[in-house]
Amino acid sequence: MSPRTRRRLTRVAFNALAVVIIVCSVFPVYWMVNTSLLPGGVVSSPTPHLWPDQLTFDNYADVWVEGGIVSALGASFAVTAITVVASLLFAFAASVALSRYRFRSRRSFIVAVLVVQMIPAESLIISTFRILDGWQLINTILGLGLVYIALVLPFTIWTLRSFVDGIPVELEEAAMIDGCTRSGAFWRITFPLLAPGLVATGIFAFIQAWNEFLYALVILTRPEAQTLPIWLRAFVQATKATDWSVVMAASTLMAIPVIVFFLLVQRRMAGGLVAGAVKG
Known part of the structure; x- marks a missing residue:
């Protein structure tokens, strides 16, 4: 493997790691906002809702x-x-x-x-x-x-x-x-x-x-x-x-x-x- 290819793979690996860290950091905030936009009965149901498909501001x-x-x-x-x-x-x-x-x-x-x-x-x-x-x-x-x-x-x-x-x-x-x-x-x-x-x-x-x-x-x-x-x-x-x-x-x-x-x-x-x- 050439040094250039090794550097490119290393860069890709670090970028992928950065994306994983960002997703793990942002997901709790997203889940909080998503839960706030769902009715209480939907939130307590065993089926998770990854987006506010039953949007409400109540x-x-x-x-x-x-x-x-x-x-x-x-x-x-x-x-x-x-x-x-x-x-x-x-x-x-x-x-x-x-x-x-x-x-x-x-x-x-x-x-x-x-x-x-x-x-x-x-x-x-x-x-x-x-x-x-x-x-x-x-x-x-x-x-x-x-x-x-x-x-x-x-x-x-x-x-x-x-x-x-x-x-x-x-x-x-x-x-x-x-x-x-x-x-x-x-x-x-x-x-x-x-x-x-x-x-x-x-x-x-x-x-x-x-x-x-x-x-x-x-x-x-x-x-x-x-x-x-x-x-x-x-x-x-x-x-x-x-x-x-x-x-x-x-x-x-x-x-x-x-x-x-x-x-x-x-x-x-x-x-x-x-x-x-x-x-x-």
Whole structure:
């Protein structure tokens, strides 16, 4: 077998493997959407339906009208927005300070950030609840938002610091030689190049806040204050016998904002790689 034929077969094998991985990753999502578009009786039948041959939107109507998803949707949007904005602001300031400045205890702070990431979040539930209870923040979006910020901040700081370290400081120095101030060089040259890091950490913070279940279950005990994961659990329990078509419809509605958010920022994630170039 010639080397060219061997390379071609290897390429075909890797492409086939990639197709299998993509199909295995996409199929659960497709099955969720497909199930949400079928009547409950069809879903519970022993015969599988690989496509919505009995298309219906009644499941979505049941979730939207009778399920009370609107209040849970508003609570999830509020706590997610607080988490994403605050965590990006704090992580951005901390990552720039750690990467661009040398100060006492800098290395200790970096190690502390890494150690905090290793602590299981479940071990902090009781102490977190008592702190929020003392601050009168139980059953509040602000209280849950503070918890989520504390949970995602170590990872966002660590990730953004890597992005800042990857941008040569010589770019800022070149801009300063051309007449920019230090702050002007940072905002005009370095900050645009940080767009991929900001988007990546923003997506992480968004998904963590949107899908988090345990802390929301402990902190938000009032039905009107519950986020979508807690609402879905209560909704399933309220239906007695689980209607999987309705559950899949609710799960699909929960997944849509994450997909939309990613589609909105994915261009910026790629565009930031070439933004902020200096003149030659």
